[in-house]
Structures are given as C-alpha cells and as structure tokens.
Amino acid sequence: MKAIRVISKLPRRLLSAQAARKVEVTGATDHVRFEPQEVQVTNLPSGLVITSLENYFPASKIGVFVRAGCRYETPDNMGVTHLLRLAAGLTTKGASALRICRGIEAVGGKMSVTASRENMVYSVDCLRDDIDTVMEYLINVTTAPEFRPWEVSDLTPRVKMDKALAAQSPLVCVIDGLHGAAYKNSLSNSLYCPDHMVGNIQSEQMHHFVHNNFTTARMALVGLGIDHAVLRQLGEQFHNIRSGLGTTGAMSQYRGGEVRQQSSSSLVHCAVVSQSARVGTPEVLAFSVLQHILGAGPHIKRGSNTTSKLIRGISKTTSDPFDATAYHESYSDSGLFGVYTVCQYAAAGDVIKAALAQVKAVADGAVTAAELTRAHNQLKAQYLMSLETSEGLIDAMGTQALSGGVYISPDTVTESIDNVSLTDIANAAKTFVVRKKSMASSGNLVKTPFIDEI
Template identity: 55%
Template sequence: MRRIRSLNSISKRCYAARSASLTEPLVRKTSATTTFTPQNIQISKLPNGLVIASQENYSPMSSVGLFVKAGSRHETVDSPGVAHVLRLAANLTTKGASAFKICRGVEALGGSLSVTSTRETTVYTAECLRDDLHSLMEYFSLVTTAQEFRPWELDELTSRVKIDKAMAQQSPQIGVLEKLHEAAYKNALSHSLYCPDFMVGHVSPDQMHAFVQNNFTTGRMALVGVGVNHSVLRQLGEGLSSCTGLGAPVAQAVYRGGEARIHNRDDLVHLLVASEGAASGSAAANAFSVLQHVLGAGPHVKRGSNITSKLSQGIAKATSEPFDATALTASYSDSGLFGVYTISQAGAAGEVIKAAIAQISDVAEGNVADADVERAKNQVKVEYLMSLEDTAGLLQELGAQALMTGTYQAPEAVLQSLDTVTPEDVIKAAKSFLDGKKTMAASGLLVNTPFVDEL
C-alpha cells in the first residue's frame, strides 16, 4: 500500500486559507530609483607625464583604452614592419603571465582585450563589467607594458603576418592607399601598415624590445576610460610599469609627391590622386573636410548611391561608362592628404579621373553655392556627432585628443569651429589641391591610365 505523504511536505500554497475578497486595486510597491547623471569628461596628467582622461556615465560596462604614439611612422630604417608584428603579438606571453593564462583569465571575466594600429598610434582596448575592471586591468597592464617577445613565439607569428598581408593585398582600396602614402612622403608617413616581404619572419626580439623602449613611455601615452571613475582610472594609470620620459624623437613627415602603379589584369582601375592637405586639428583641415563633402564623400543613404554628388554629376557628363568617385581626406599630426578616388573600367580611367579633377577646378574658380557649403558643413557635423554615439567612437575621439593635445575639445566647440568655415576657405582649399604637387596611385589594367604629369 502506497505510503501517504506527510502533511509537512505539502506546499503551503495547497492549504493556505482563502483571503478576503479584493476590494482595492493591487498596487505594487516600488523602491525609489536613483538617477545618475553622466559626469563631464575629466582630464589630468600624472607626474610621470601619463595623460588620464575619463567620462563616468555609470554604465555597467567599463571600457579602457591605452593610446600610444607607436604607429608605423615611428619605425626605424633598420626595423620596418615592427609595428605590424607588435599588433599581432599582443596575445603572447608576458613577464607576469603566459599567453594561455591571459586568454583564460580574460574569458573567465567575460571581458575582451583588443589592439589596433594606425600610422601614428597603437591602441589597446579592454572591456568588461564594471565590477571586474580591476581584475581585467592586471592582464591589461601585462599586455601593454610587460611584453617578453620570446623568439619561438615570434616565429609562430610568421604565418599570421603572411595571412594578414595576403588579406590586405586582396583589397585594391588598401593597396592604392598604401602606395599613395609610400609615394607621397620621403619618410615617416611613407611606412606601410604591413610588414614588408623581406622582413616577414625576420623581426627579432631585440628589434621588438627596442621599439617598445623607444615609444612606450609615459610621455607618449594616454589612458582613457568610459564608464570609469576618474580617481579609479588614475590609480590604474599609476600601476602601469612604463618607462618615463618622452622616448625617441619623432621624425617630421616630409611631403614630396610622386607616383605608384600596380599593374595587374583587373578590368576595374582603382585610381587615387592627391596633394598635401592639412594637419589634424587645424582650421585648414576643417576647410578640406567641408570641401570633401561639397564634392561628395560617399552615399548618405543605406544601400544608396553617390549619384547626387558634384563629382558624380560632373563625371557622368564626360563618360557613359559606369564609375564610382569620392573625395578623400586624411589628416595626421604634422601633415595631411586630400584628393579624389575613382573606380572605373580600364578604358575609361583617364576620362573619369580628368573629369573628377575638373570638378575641383570648378570649385577653385568660385563656382560653389553657399547652400552647398552649408549642406557640406551639416554633413560633417552629423558624421562627427554620430561617431560619438557609441562607446567605441567616444573612446577613440577622447583618446585621440588626449594623446595629441593633452586636452579635450567638447563637441560644441568642434561644431563652432566648423561654422567658421566660409565659401572662401573652401575655394582656397580647392586651389591648394590644384597648385600643390600631385601624388598618384593606381591599380588594375593601366593601359589607358594617364601618368601623374599628364593630369
């Protein structure tokens, strides 16, 4: 006979007394919520020269970035490609933890560590839950300032370097941009973002250590954070075991102009013609940015085309062949580039690029309406403000300004500086392009592509 279950094991919900009828509406009691107002961006400088910048927005996620003036332009003549290998070596064994321990430790925290590099900077980024920031920063400090560069681990990176280069070479856009910088400058900014073929597998630990010692100094770093209290970030900055001082001197970029041609059997010709622009943060750089959008900086509608831009409309009158054209600007700490980038069939490459340059000449002659300048300024403003909407964009902008100037210019001030750009400034920028020494980079079947001195 089955045993009867004891009453003690029966849930109270089964025999609870029936309550009285509900005569009043049931109101859920909620505790008072606390509203956190994001703080203004704070910037300070440690006695060792490290710049600290942060914004406390009370997000449950904390993002921290270490910005270092250690891009490819800082490579020496005898160690090209070191910056590329350094970026790929970010997950190798350090003096305080093995590569396996770092990987497992970061995964256990649910965080992430990543590194990116440009011609001027190397950026290490860490993201995790706010409560785990101190634990993650222990690994972050090892990865950024305690590299070991064991010879056998560097040898194992060779395949990754080759894959990285191969993926870049498959993109004609990257190819012409790299060749444009190589032809445009004598030094510094002419260095490629990718390790040259003759250095693949031959970058030594001594070269890596020398590059880090010369560039990873507190005077060339900025530690920035979003979703981090400023005092906490200062403590984390004091824990970085970097060398003090300004590091090795940085060579001034020297613009020279020139030409580079990549011959292959691709029927689409990628062609980029540029002249020297303006340094980042200058008033002239704002004028070039507005000129870029006057001419056409790409489609502004998702999956849209660029047929309404001044470049596209002008080129369409010169040829019936399909094409794509956009203006390009790149600003660095001591120089810049401005030009036009076209993609067309091999037979129409000459017509397309000459028609594109003719549109810049048209602006230089004063044929630009005030309404077009205002529209272009609004587009620049919108692109800038939209880049600050997510944490990654804000962290990038905050770090770039803190590293280059040691200060932060609020968005309102940036918008005001754009408002000061006049049609005369835009015309002057267009004339500067026409009068300046040209640089050209082309890729594809170049049988009908003119040389730079023929433009």
C-alpha cells in the same frame, strides 16, 4: 614584477554606485538618478594623460593609446608594429599567453589591438565589476611583454596571411601605395610588414621599439564607464614601469610621386592627392567640409550620392558605371587631400580628369551657399554620430589626449565647422590645385594616364 602585480590588490568596486544618488519615492520602488558627467582629463607628472567619461553603462571600455604607429619605424625594424599587433596576446613578465586568454574569457571580456600610422591602441571591454581583472592583463601587455623568440617566430604565418588578405583589397593597396609615393620617410611606412622583413624581425628589435616608444609621456589612458578617480589610480601603475619622452620620430617630408600596380582586374582604382593641412590647424576643417561638398560616399545604402559634385560632374563625361569620392587624411605634421575613383579601365582617363576638374571648379568659386550648408550638416552629423559608439568616442578622446592633452567638446567642434566659409573652401581647393600631386593606381592601367598627363 611587484609593480605589475600591485594592481591585483585593488579592491573590487561597484563603480556605478559611487556616482549614483538614490532618491526615495513614497509608495514606489527606489529610483536611482545619475548626474550627467563631462569628459575629465588629468595630466600626471610622468607625462601620462588620463581622460575618462562616466556614462553609467553596465560595461566599461578602457584603452591605452600609444604614440607608436608605423611612422616611428626605422629601416632596421620596418614592420615591427605589424608584429606588435599580432603579439598582443603573447606571454608577458606577469602572465602567460594562456593566462591572459583564459583570464579575459572567464570574465566575458575582450581585448583588441589596432594601429594607424600615428598610434597603437590596446583596448579592453568588460563588465564594471571586472575592471581590476582585465586591467592587470592590459598593463602587462602594454608595459611588460617578453617577446620569447619561439613565440615571435610563430607569428610569421600570421604576418603572411595578413599581407595576403590586404593584397586582395585594391583600396588597401592604393592607400598604402599612395603614402609611399607621397612621402620620403615616416608616413611612407606601410601598415604591413614589407616582404624582405617577413620572418626577419627578432624579439630584440621588438623590445628595442617598445622600450623607446612605449613610455608614459607617449601614452594616454582612456576610459568609458569608469569613475575618473578610479582610472587615475589605475594609471599611476604606469609611472612605476617606464617614464620619459622616448625617441622623437622624424618629421614627414612630402615629395609627390606615383605608384602603379598592374593587374588583370577590369576595374581601375586610382587616388590623386596633394599635401593638405595637419591636425589641429583651422585649415583642416576647411578640407573636411570640402570633402563633403565634393562627395564623401553615399548616405543611403547602395545609393549613388546624387548630391555629390564628383558624381554629377563625372556622369556628364561617361556612361560607364563608376564611383568617386573625395579623400582626406590628416596627421600630426601633414595631411593628404584629393579624389579617389573606381571605374572601368577604358574610361579611367576621362573619369580621373573629370574628377580633378570638379575640384578646380570649386577653387574657382563654383559652390553655392546651399551646398556649403549641406556640407556643414553632413560633416557635423558624421562627427556626432561617430561619438554615439563607444569605439568612436574613445578614439576621439584618446587621439586628442595624445596630441594635446585636452578634450575638445562636440559643441566647440560643431561651432568651428559652422564657421568654415565659402572663401575657406575655395582656398582649400586652390591648395590642392597648385600643389604637387601624388598618385596611386591599381588594375588594368593601359588607359590610365600618368601623373604628368593630368
């Protein structure tokens, strides 16, 4: 309890004043000039990575990134990360659920929890003067949960509601099914609690998962709008609670396969992928540029993305309405690349085969220098604009801190994108063409080919 509450003894700070320099101007009101700051990264002896950017905003955003996504679940606790997302506001050893809720609301703050297959992210937004208050609750939630049995059992209706909402989205169903078909383990785990585990996950299983995965060596503390020295002082509170490497998750094993979800919908959603590159490799940028060459969604609201090779190629084979985009996802040890199509059920076969034909054409060298330049610009713009939001920037900082304990500057990333050549693009497309495929589809599938027919 002492280690948890010691943070409340830290004095309040006007953080902006620490980094600001006042400049006297004769006959005018004093002006404050802020020196531009770079992202700073510190690796503590405990293994915790601390990274921050002082952007002088009046509001701060702080996140705790934990390498504890659903890929680290086992058959005994399948779905536990789904419950952890819902249990973020429950009673901890240092604060009750009511105190957490009222305390954050009282200062106008906000706490949220998101999860991917790799990581869980606990984040808080608040005014600068209230950092100490919200950090007390953030540390409690991430390091000292109680998981009282009656509170855990009350989560069951919310789990069912989440699953029901997800089932209404064909996109969510296809992508989730795609991972189940593509991998034997680890990355095949669903983001949602499986049906047979709903109501069967107990507080002991949640404690066991947190104890083995929520350790300092698997965490990164990331802050925007906060001085790095202050954030480091806050991060040292984690050292007194739980340290160590935790459990090592199994390496993902790509297998290839197919999942078909028959429904009464007249539309068919279908994704066909193969294994691509993992995060941190040079090949991953080639697949990202290839995604934009083929088409990565419309760039104009309700537009048709006429520059997309997929759209132009498929439109020659059918007059029915359709949509198509390239799909790319990378993880720490694997990746998926392919095409995602939506069309009327009667045209499913023609649309899917035409989309795959466009990838093969790129593998054969059917890409011009102008198309490559346009894809470079689109990818750089997408990346840089994602950093314009606090959510996108803190996500980039936290993900990089967890994966390598560093931060790669935007200039370095954009330079690497420009270095992707036509040969790199062709090789990436060839990788997709020759490797074993995985497929997931949903809708009226009477006209949808099986994976061995494409």
